[in-house]
Amino acid sequence: MTLTDRLRAEFGESALLMGADIGSRYCSDMSGLGKSPPALVIRPRSTAEVSRVLRLCNEASAPVIVQGGLTGLAGGAAPLGNEIAISLELMRGIEEVDTAAATMVVKAGTPLAECQAAAAEHGLFLALDLGSRGSCQIGGNLATNAGGIRVIRYGMMREQVLGLEAVLADGTVVSSMNRMLKNNAGYDLKQLFIGSEGTLGIITRAVLRLHPPPGDIVTALCAVESYPQVVALLRRAQTGLGGVMAFEAMWKDYFAFNTAALRLRFFNEEHPFCVILESSSGAGATEAFLAGCLSEGLIADALVAHSQAQERDIWSVREGYPIETLPNLLNFDVSLPIGMIGDYAEACTAALHKRWPAAHVSFYGHVGDSNVHICVSADYGPGESMHDVDEIVYRVLGGYQGSISAEHGIGTLKRPYLHLSRTPEELALMRRLKHALDPRGILNPGKVI
Ligand SMILES: Cc1cc2nc3c(=O)[nH]c(=O)nc-3n(C[C@H](O)[C@H](O)[C@H](O)COP(=O)(O)OP(=O)(O)OC[C@H]3O[C@@H](n4cnc5c(N)ncnc54)[C@H](O)[C@@H]3O)c2cc1C
Known part of the structure; x- marks a missing residue:
């Protein structure tokens, strides 16, 4: 009896999706990697069913891939070949x-x-x-x-x-x-x-x-003239305003590209940085805080959203969907000590432009938690590929003791570079853990390590 027959016998024909019934949804995640369909998709309804599926797959040493909402950006849930996809979508509530x-x-x-x-x-x-x-x-x-x-x-x-x-x-x-x-x-x-x-x-x-609700969150957009001032604004807001809920910085090229595409205009002039500052301290306190920063020259301009539509406009620039239309776009997710992010961005841009002078290179990110994202769209010449961009971005990052993944994970996308952020001893311990918990290596093979 094949594994498919055993799964069919145990869970019934309707529990399995096969062949043409496997929709494109199960063929990749939001990284866009892969796109090959899994061997079959099974959608358990309970922990007991997940346990029975895994027991059968393990006995057959059959590789499985775990699929959640498939919004991952590192290829972790994208099938590589002939895996059995276990989708959690029916285990909802x-x-x-x-x-x-x-x-x-x-x-x-x-x-x-x-x-x-x-x-x-x-x-x-x-x-x-x-x-x-x-x-x-x-x-x-x-x-x-x-x-x-x-x-x-x-x-x-x-x-x-x-x-x-x-x-x-x-x-x-x-x-x-x-x-x-x-x-x-x-x-x-x-x-x-x-x-x-x-x-x-x-x-x-x-x-x-869970937490107590933070109260009304006020969204402000601040124009800032230098990266050290971005960091100074963060620290000032944490002490002088309090209740800081979000602090998102956008470098000029990222902000300019998205505002132009979205037909939005916030300030009369362009500024090197725009920062979204959200706080739960109330509109009055936020406005007073920003007025103080303005008079001291810490910020060059600011506006406070007074409607949900204004909040949405501000966040739509940060979410940056227009930039995703750029050809060959790569989106990196790195972290490094907050004070070094500005220098890293300059060094990384210079290194990328040296190789591809016309490339789009822009930066944005959570920054307040040491995370910055990098968008790179380059026109590769013969023999060049996206891996050449990876190599430059991560080589420059190495000089700043940064991490190749702040929040999106390793998946398949960053697996070849994991050794840049982890020591040989750390990697060896990860392999020992993997072997102890999954000796046959059936769970998400080819991912992370
Ligand atoms: C518009 C957009 C914005 C995003 N913003 C952020 C952001 O700000 N911060 C951030 O961190 N990420 C962000 N992401 C990435 C993504 O949404 C997150 O990584 C999210 O946590 C993935 O959840 P998922 O259910 O979609 O997982 P999937 O993509 O389905 O899977 C991700 C990984 O988790 C594994 N997995 C899934 N479910 C399970 C499970 N039940 N048990 C064990 N393993 C499982 C998969 O095998 C895979 O390796 C964003 C993505 C998009 C598209």
């Missing part, structure tokens, strides 16, 4: 919101936006927020240790979770559904799975940590 403990128990396939809305309905706040909120799933957020726009205030996904349940490659269910903020009883096993991009186990449920 909020099991419980505990307002006393400020926790939420959720199935891994639940979209982030659904969890945010459920928290708000109960007068609480789920702090993770990403542009992909409508499609990405909690399991995917955990597996990538997602960051997003609120990290500066609340930390990454790792900080939003108290417990989780995961299924190991051999089908063993590890239920570590801790609900307490404090629990030092031995190893914190959930940390094994957070950020492991589906290579150590499949996350099936989680206990999320």
